[in-house]
Amino acid sequence: MANTQNNKNSFKDGLISYFKGVRSEWGKVTWPEKNQIIFETGLVAIVVFLFTVIVFLLDKIFGYLLGLIAR
Numbered sequence: 001m002a003n004t005q006n007n008k009n010s011f012k013d014g015l016i017s018y019f020k021g022v023r024s025e026w027g028k029v030t031w032p033e034k035n036q037i038i039f040e041t042g043l044v045a046i047v048v049f050l051f052t053v054i055v056f057l058l059d060k061i062f063g064y065l066l067g068l069i070a071r
Contacts, residue, residue, distance in 0.1 A: 032040075
């Protein structure tokens with residue numbers, strides 16, 4: 001029974017120590033500027049759109065070529 005109590009205290013102390021560490025590191029984080037976030041989000045959207053178009057076109061091309069082979 002005493003061993004179980006020690007494990008609970010050890011876990012609790014470890015958890016408290018972990019969150020204290022997280023809190024201290026949180027203040028060291030350098031957050032990006034609003035303009036940088038907007039620019040990079042737009043860039044990601046453009047890249048995703050372009051890759052979607054490329055995959056769509058490749059799908060149509062290969063579908064057409066496979067249709068020619070099936071004839």
